[in-house]
Amino acid sequence: MMKVRRYLRGSGRVLAFVFVASVIWLLFDMAALRLSMNDANSQLLKERVIREREMLKQQSRVTQLVNLGFKHPVQRVDLAATHAGGGALNPAGKLASVYRRGGRQRPPMLEDRKPQGNDILASDRFRSVASKHNDGGALHNSVTQKQGAPAHKKAVNLDLNIANGTQVPPSVQKIKPTHKIRADRARDSVGNEKVKDDLAKAGTKQAHLVKTTPRQPANKDVNRKEVKEEEKRVRTKDLDGGEETAKPAVRLQAGENSTALRKQSVHKVLSLDMTHSPRDVNALGQFGQAVIVNGDKDAEVRRRWNEGHFNVYLSDQIPVDRAIPDTRPDTCAQNLVHDNLPSTSVIFCFVDEVWSTLLRSVHSVLNRSPPHLLKEIILVDDFSTRDYLKGQLDEYMAQFPKVRIIRLKERQGLIRARLAGAAVAKGDVLTFLDSHIECNVGWLEPLLERVYLDRKKVPCPVIEVISDKDMSYMLVDNFQRGIFKWPLVFGWSAVPDEYIKKNNMTISDPIRCPVMAGGLFSIDKKYFFELGAYDPGLDVWGGENMEISFKIWMCGGEIEIIPCSRVGHIFRGQNPYKFPKDRQKTVERNLARVAEVWLDEYKDLFYGHGYLHLLDKKATDIGNLTEQIELRKKLKCKSFKWYLDNVYPDMKVSLVKAEGLVFNRGLRKCLALQKDSLSFETCDLSEQSQHFNFTWMKQIRQRDLCVAPQGKGSGFTLQLCDNTEPKLRWFYKSSSSALAEHFIADFASQHMCLEAERQSGSLRLNPCEPSNTFQKWQFTRYHA
Numbered sequence: 027m028m029k030v031r032r033y034l035r036g037s038g039r040v041l042a043f044v045f046v047a048s049v050i051w052l053l054f055d056m057a058a059l060r061l062s063m064n065d066a067n068s069q070l071l072k073e074r075v076i077r078e079r080e081m082l083k084q085q086s087r088v089t090q091l092v093n094l095g096f097k098h099p100v101q102r103v104d105l106a107a108t109h110a111g112g113g114a115l116n117p118a119g120k121l122a123s124v125y126r127r128g129g130r131q132r133p134p135m136l137e138d139r140k141p142q143g144n145d146i147l148a149s150d151r152f153r154s155v156a157s158k159h160n161d162g163g164a165l166h167n168s169v170t171q172k173q174g175a176p177a178h179k180k181a182v183n184l185d186l187n188i189a190n191g192t193q194v195p196p197s198v199q200k201i202k203p204t205h206k207i208r209a210d211r212a213r214d215s216v217g218n219e220k221v222k223d224d225l226a227k228a229g230t231k232q233a234h235l236v237k238t239t240p241r242q243p244a245n246k247d248v249n250r251k252e253v254k255e256e257e258k259r260v261r262t263k264d265l266d267g268g269e270e271t272a273k274p275a276v277r278l279q280a281g282e283n284s285t286a287l288r289k290q291s292v293h294k295v296l297s298l299d300m301t302h303s304p305r306d307v308n309a310l311g312q313f314g315q316a317v318i319v320n321g322d323k324d325a326e327v328r329r330r331w332n333e334g335h336f337n338v339y340l341s342d343q344i345p346v347d348r349a350i351p352d353t354r355p356d357t358c359a360q361n362l363v364h365d366n367l368p369s370t371s372v373i374f375c376f377v378d379e380v381w382s383t384l385l386r387s388v389h390s391v392l393n394r395s396p397p398h399l400l401k402e403i404i405l406v407d408d409f410s411t412r413d414y415l416k417g418q419l420d421e422y423m424a425q426f427p428k429v430r431i432i433r434l435k436e437r438q439g440l441i442r443a444r445l446a447g448a449a450v451a452k453g454d455v456l457t458f459l460d461s462h463i464e465c466n467v468g469w470l471e472p473l474l475e476r477v478y479l480d481r482k483k484v485p486c487p488v489i490e491v492i493s494d495k496d497m498s499y500m501l502v503d504n505f506q507r508g509i510f511k512w513p514l515v516f517g518w519s520a521v522p523d524e525y526i527k528k529n530n531m532t533i534s535d536p537i538r539c540p541v542m543a544g545g546l547f548s549i550d551k552k553y554f555f556e557l558g559a560y561d562p563g564l565d566v567w568g569g570e571n572m573e574i575s576f577k578i579w580m581c582g583g584e585i586e587i588i589p590c591s592r593v594g595h596i597f598r599g600q601n602p603y604k605f606p607k608d609r610q611k612t613v614e615r616n617l618a619r620v621a622e623v624w625l626d627e628y629k630d631l632f633y634g635h636g637y638l639h640l641l642d643k644k645a646t647d648i649g650n651l652t653e654q655i656e657l658r659k660k661l662k663c664k665s666f667k668w669y670l671d672n673v674y675p676d677m678k679v680s681l682v683k684a685e686g687l688v689f690n691r692g693l694r695k696c697l698a699l700q701k702d703s704l705s706f707e708t709c710d711l712s713e714q715s716q717h718f719n720f721t722w723m724k725q726i727r728q729r730d731l732c733v734a735p736q737g738k739g740s741g742f743t744l745q746l747c748d749n750t751e752p753k754l755r756w757f758y759k760s761s762s763s764a765l766a767e768h769f770i771a772d773f774a775s776q777h778m779c780l781e782a783e784r785q786s787g788s789l790r791l792n793p794c795e796p797s798n799t800f801q802k803w804q805f806t807r808y809h810a
Contacts, residue, residue, distance in 0.1 A: 292362040311344035314499030334380040336494035346385040353501040358590035369401040371453030375443040376461035377408040390465040401453035439566030466592040482583040487591035513635035536586040540674040544571025568613030581663040634722025684720040686806025692799040724755035742789040764796035
């Protein structure tokens with residue numbers, strides 16, 4: 027002990043103090059380093075878990091193909107099925123898990139609480155009408171009066187007149203689709219009196235956000251926190267002109283056709299989903315779930331199938347204002363749109379539509395459209411025969427001031443019915459929708475934004491699939507666009523990868539669309555009539571999507587598919603509508619009008635793909651085209667070749683099927699034109715007299731001359747081509763049979779083939795012989 031004291035005297039004490047301090051400092055430093063490493067490891071682990079979750083989500087998606095002409099690529103949303111007799115088959119917690127935002131789980135039971143005093147109740151009038159027209163009480167959303175609640179409370183008024191009342195890779199990296207289904211986008215959004223107060227307070231200002239009171243999950247602090255975060259996230263500029271919250275930078279550019287950008291103030295896309303009563307999460311088909319019908323109902327399902335050529339029995343069991351999953355890309359909820367968007371008139375045309383699907387279509391527009399942008403909904407009844415679509419429909423729709431019904435006095439067809447609706451529309455933009463659809467949340471503003479930026483843009487929503495069998499809601503793959511194949515057949519096709527990479531397209535960017543599907547799109551009303559609207563000479567249905575698509579592109583406009591706007595549509599395997607005349611002849615006639623007006627020299631491809639019979643004017647009258655041809659000249663529209671080169675360049679097409687020298691295998695010589703007659707010469711590519719084309723009109727042609735039979739004799743000569751003349755047509759390479767290299771006369775009653783005479787070198791028509799080399803012909807180049 028004495029030795030220790032001796033060492034701690036003087037300088038030894040200082041050294042001891044320094045040593046102890048150094049040890050303590052070292053311990054603190056090591057502890058800090060360890061904490062830092064733990065934080066880094068935790069962050070890496072967290073990122074790894076997130077990546078693995080995303081991979082699992084991608085692997086869990088099931089892609090299904092629905093036959094829509096060229097196969098509409100769809101993915102079934104991973105939702106548990108419900109049973110038509112026993113409600114949900116899965117626990118409520120699992121059901122709610124499909125409704126989430128950014129991976130955060132929403133409350134397991136969106137409706138798992140007793141209605142509070144501020145819930146919006148349906149009016150007595152709505153309740154009585156809904157119960158009266160419920161098709162035997164099948165609809166699950168029948169509105170009931172809440173016990174003990176004040177009777178004067180009404181359903182949310184969606185018709186408040188606001189704002190004058192008057193719609194794959196970030197560079198080259200491939201982005202996987204991340205369609206998260208979000209609860210708060212599809213939640214019931216049951217409003218309260220504050221909704222009306224906020225909207226009324228806005229006056230003539232634009233209401234940028236309709237707030238509703240979120241339902242608080244019981245005993246879930248973390249979920250309450252999420253609700254608060256969500257309220258904070260979607261908050262935009264105060265309606266009274268208060269301070270604006272910070273907004274991300276926005277890229278908004280006006281095109282050359284843009285209306286003057288009067289204001290640059292913007293807000294986030296609204297995700298409204300109103301409802302007239304608290305939603306029943308266990309209702310059949312709720313949240314877009316597939317429904318399994320009891321086996322004992324199969325006979326009823328089959329009996330009612332022909333009413334709409336889909337599962338009408340099941341549709342009547344599903345709420346007319348059911349929630350559906352929000353299938354938009356994640357970035358869409360953050361997109362900014364201008365405050366002063368134009369208003370729209372939504373036009374539904376229908377004939378003998380199923381009651382429940384028509385109501386579901388209308389409710390989806392009312393419930394998920396910003397009220398100040400929805401000027402009106404116009405229902406055009408194309409002379410329906412079903413009783414419930416008359417007085418019963420009038421009574422039901424009377425509760426919605428924005429809905430009005432126009433009834434045609436005789437069957438006009440879709441095209442003229444739409445023209446009738448457009449003629450009376452009061453909105454700045456026309457939005458056409460089919461009558462068996464369900465609009466998704468945030469569907470309208472992205473469409474109207476494109477029109478606002480450029481009045482000659484015609485935006486279309488992504489058309490997703492509602493199953494005709496189980497009424498489930500399915501999302502489509504990204505980067506799909508509408509195209510056509512000959513003879514003017516509409517279909518879906520993926521955007522070429524090279525185009526995606528060249529333009530650095532992201533999952534939410536607008537997609538240039540060569541041909542619209544035709545059933546769902548928005549267009550500036552004035553621009554629609556500047557284009558001449560639809561060709562009024564088109565009958566009933568068919569070809570109108572081709573006509574307006576070619577017209578828009580060739581006359582200065584653009585068609586786009588907007589990934590941030592989604593609308594579900596029931597695709598049916600058969601068209602249920604009756605045509606005043608023969609359906610096939612009606613569609614063929616319409617397509618012939620489109621070809622004659624818009625395809626220029628490429629109309630030969632249309633006729634040559636199976637429509638040569640339409641060239642017989644005695645059998646098919648396509649009507650007067652003078653007005654449409656003059657309209658094209660007036661609008662100074664571009665050529666169809668320009669359209670193919672600039673809008674649809676991946677459509678590789680040639681005006682002829684084969685060209686070059688016509689070589690006869692037997693003579694070992696080539697066909698040649700000498701003065702006005704045909705002969706054979708030694709083959710020489712430099713000789714223009716030996717160059718012929720085999721056209722889509724089935725003609726062997728040199729310039730304006732075609733190979734034709736010579737009067738009453740058996741020889742052949744060249745005469746002026748006439749597309750309507752059957753004697754100028756030949757079958758060639760029309761099959762892989764033994765006669766594939768033979769020119770088979772189309773005008774002969776029996777198989778007669780073009781043959782080279784061995785001695786004289788002239789042409790004859792003789793019975794076809796598969797092994798006869800003098801009947802076999804070859805061109806230098808083939809294009810089809």
